[in-house]
Amino acid sequence: MSPRGADQAAQWFATQYGSAPEGVWQAPGRANLIGEHTDYNDGFVLPFALDRGTFAAAAPHEDGVLELTSRQEPGGWGESGGNRTVTIGLDSLAPGSVPGWAGYPAGVVWALRQAGYPVPGARVAVDSDLPQGAGLSSSAALECAVALALTELAGVDVVRPELAAIARRAENDFVGVPTGIMDQSAALLCQVGHALLLDCRSGEGDSVPLDPARSGLALAIIDTRARHALTESGYGARHIECEEAARALGVQTLRDVPGTGSLAALADPVLRRRARHVITENQRVLEAAALLRRGKVAGIGRLLNESHASLRDDFEVSWPAADVAVDAAVAAGALGARMMGGGFGGSVIALLPQDGSAVRDAVCAAFRDQGWPEPQFLAAPPSPSARRVL
Ligand code: GAF
Numbered sequence: 001m002s003p004r005g006a007d008q009a010a011q012w013f014a015t016q017y018g019s020a021p022e023g024v025w026q027a028p029g030r031a032n033l034i035g036e037h038t039d040y041n042d043g044f045v046l047p048f049a050l051d052r053g054t055f056a057a058a059a060p061h062e063d064g065v066l067e068l069t070s071r072q073e074p075g076g077w078g079e080s081g082g083n084r085t086v087t088i089g090l091d092s093l094a095p096g097s098v099p100g101w102a103g104y105p106a107g108v109v110w111a112l113r114q115a116g117y118p119v120p121g122a123r124v125a126v127d128s129d130l131p132q133g134a135g136l137s138s139s140a141a142l143e144c145a146v147a148l149a150l151t152e153l154a155g156v157d158v159v160r161p162e163l164a165a166i167a168r169r170a171e172n173d174f175v176g177v178p179t180g181i182m183d184q185s186a187a188l189l190c191q192v193g194h195a196l197l198l199d200c201r202s203g204e205g206d207s208v209p210l211d212p213a214r215s216g217l218a219l220a221i222i223d224t225r226a227r228h229a230l231t232e233s234g235y236g237a238r239h240i241e242c243e244e245a246a247r248a249l250g251v252q253t254l255r256d257v258p259g260t261g262s263l264a265a266l267a268d269p270v271l272r273r274r275a276r277h278v279i280t281e282n283q284r285v286l287e288a289a290a291l292l293r294r295g296k297v298a299g300i301g302r303l304l305n306e307s308h309a310s311l312r313d314d315f316e317v318s319w320p321a322a323d324v325a326v327d328a329a330v331a332a333g334a335l336g337a338r339m340m341g342g343g344f345g346g347s348v349i350a351l352l353p354q355d356g357s358a359v360r361d362a363v364c365a366a367f368r369d370q371g372w373p374e375p376q377f378l379a380a381p382p383s384p385s386a387r388r389v390l
Contacts, residue, residue, distance in 0.1 A: 009055035013125035027386035030186035039180025061121035107174030135346020140183030228345025301335025308338035317343025332362030
């Protein structure tokens, strides 16, 4: 991440609080190569960190309160005076008590304290170069940047897998969004030039080399500009359906279903489709990781296409702009493409020849034909995880 972003966050802190921050921390957004809606089913995922993310400029607060401000958000709730600062007493923190964007950092403080890390008050100024609602996990980046900032300021050492679990608790239990562990793990554990093969049951992560340029290829994110919010989408409904399918099959989670052969035992056709997606997606993740380990990046293209079809037809979380982007990209020479993230809006990931201009032109033309705003293309070099940047 550019030092310019770090300086800008520090300046934003100074403008809001009248002094310099003690440091600036950055956590990246994530792309997910493959493995969608598998994390909360104890399955496998293969995300990587983006070169964009969220900055948290921070300093301890002598009065033991949490003051928060974001360059991207109006204060709204708890706005004080002419500035855009939200002030929260640490002792009043309770799940659901802080609405809006400030719930994520406040939830991190709550979850840290619940886990036995009594972080003191702080002033935090947030800045981000990640498009929100684009399925690039801006909320996990916010949580993880703040978690890293506050633990380092307090001088407490929390190992990163535990910090990821704490950030997830902030989102699940404080904000109330039932996500899995993928996004927080990606923000805190990914390595530059690698994807992270994460076993979401054991918590074991393995870095797998991801270097499309060596094969004359590139990964691109296509932000379809159709916006989603996990809080409003059918994300929670899918989570519940997966639990129902596991119960009906007599297993703890869908991870435990050995193969699609067992699905005949599921009477409900909707639950059968949901389970089939999770089972086949887990298999695709493991196959993708094996291909990457052998340097066969091009082979991933077919798996991306299969993943998209499964998310569209079996899991039913795709959206029209994603389907149009995937079809146009593949027809114009992409080796594969699929919707990414929770679904119902956001981004597509595509594997392209290094000169991706034909694909870009074709996708933009397809959007023009539909009368939709032009999609935004972002490069997606596998980047480092969260760290102190100033
Ligand atoms: C969102 C969630 F936050 C993740 O935990 C994951 O479930 C993903 O949707 C779908 O794979 O990003």
